[in-house]
Amino acid sequence: MQEMQLTDSEIERYSRHILLDEVGGTGQAKLAAARVLVVGAGGLGSPLALYLAAAGVGRIGLVDDDVVELSNLQRQVAHTTQRIGQPKVASAAEAAGAINPGVQLVAHRLRLDAGNVGGLISGYDIVCDGTDNFATRFLLADACHLHARPLVSAAVLRFEAQLSVFRSHLGPPHPCYRCLYPEPPPPGLVPSCAEAGVLGAVTGVAGTLQATEVLKLILGIGELLDQRLLIWDALGARFRTVRLARDPHCLLCGEHGTIRDLSAHGGAALARTPA
Numbered sequence: 001m002q003e004m005q006l007t008d009s010e011i012e013r014y015s016r017h018i019l020l021d022e023v024g025g026t027g028q029a030k031l032a033a034a035r036v037l038v039v040g041a042g043g044l045g046s047p048l049a050l051y052l053a054a055a056g057v058g059r060i061g062l063v064d065d066d067v068v069e070l071s072n073l074q075r076q077v078a079h080t081t082q083r084i085g086q087p088k089v090a091s092a093a094e095a096a097g098a099i100n101p102g103v104q105l106v107a108h109r110l111r112l113d114a115g116n117v118g119g120l121i122s123g124y125d126i127v128c129d130g131t132d133n134f135a136t137r138f139l140l141a142d143a144c145h146l147h148a149r150p151l152v153s154a155a156v157l158r159f160e161a162q163l164s165v166f167r168s169h170l171g172p173p174h175p176c177y178r179c180l181y182p183e184p185p186p187p188g189l190v191p192s193c194a195e196a197g198v199l200g201a202v203t204g205v206a207g208t209l210q211a212t213e214v215l216k217l218i219l220g221i222g223e224l225l226d227q228r229l230l231i232w233d234a235l236g237a238r239f240r241t242v243r244l245a246r247d248p249h250c251l252l253c254g255e256h257g258t259i260r261d262l263s264a265h266g267g268a269a270l271a272r273t274p275a
Contacts, residue, residue: 010102014056022221028056034218037061037124039112039140041088043193043203044130044154044210046078046095051211052103053096057218059104060096061124064088065111075200112136114262117143126217128210129153132192134184139265141177145169145252146261152213153177154206156198157191159234161206164244165213165226168253172246174226178259179247202234 006014006025017023017031034057038045041064052060066088068079078092089107097105108120117139121127127149129140137153144151148169155162168176209230216222229242252259 010056013100013102017055023219027219027221030218030220031056031215032058034126035059035061035124036126036128036214036218037063037121038128038130039063039136040130040132041066041076041078041092042072042130042132043075043156043198043200044207045128046076046092047204047207048128048130048211048214049092049096049105050078050099051208052214053100053105055211055215056100057103057214059106059124061106061108061120062089062092063108063110063112063120064092065109075198075203077204112139114139114265117262118147121147121149124149126214127151128214130207130210132194134190135265137177138181138184139262141166142252142259142262142265145176150217151177152210152217154210156203156206157193158196159199159202161202161209161232161234163206163209163213163225163230163232164228165217165224167226168246175244175246176250176253178252179250180229180244182247182251199234202232205232205234 014028017028018025036052036057038049038060041062049060049062068084068086068088068091070084072079073081078095083091087109089109093105093107110116121143127140127144129137129151131137141151145168151166153164153166166177167174213225216224227244229244230239231242232239246253248254251257
């Protein structure tokens, strides 16, 4: 890819990127050409969308069907008190657009289900999971594998965050989400943030780490959290990394896997994303 012709304003805006040997004008052109879908405009999706916009990612899709509530503002930094009651996708798009009006922000106010997820993610290069329910997590993970899209996934609860990048569509040795979690847990076993709470800043760090992995993926630099799970204990101020292996018996990506479409998800939907 040839270096993009930058205007004086763009040179000033992206000057700290351009100074990096790993980015430069060529890398900035890659960012401008990239299309990233952020599912969930809450605690994770807020910093994720803001940093992607600030970095100059050309097209950013935002998926959520919820509205801004007062209880969101402790952690969902894309929203403001004045925008309580507005759709989250509109609020997040307004915040990201205020940072960088040169990027395209597409608001998808909808519930994800087996019928619409494939067509939606097909319009993007990378998918980010910032949701807080297992139905959507598994739906997205299966759809990304079947539609050959990398998935940058993060989860938070109380004082802990987890993050990984899944590219199982590339084949072995890359694992999928189901290699880590074969099936959703029984209802009620794992509490949501709305039930157990979460320190607001933890979602900010996790969403920023997601944005970093997305930018690395677009730029083709560094070591991705592919085949690895990053776990952050905020109270203990400790990061640790666990190796992830592809499960040869995985129902999704295994040699004899039985999941070949999304029919098993039925009405699986993105209800709310309180993370």
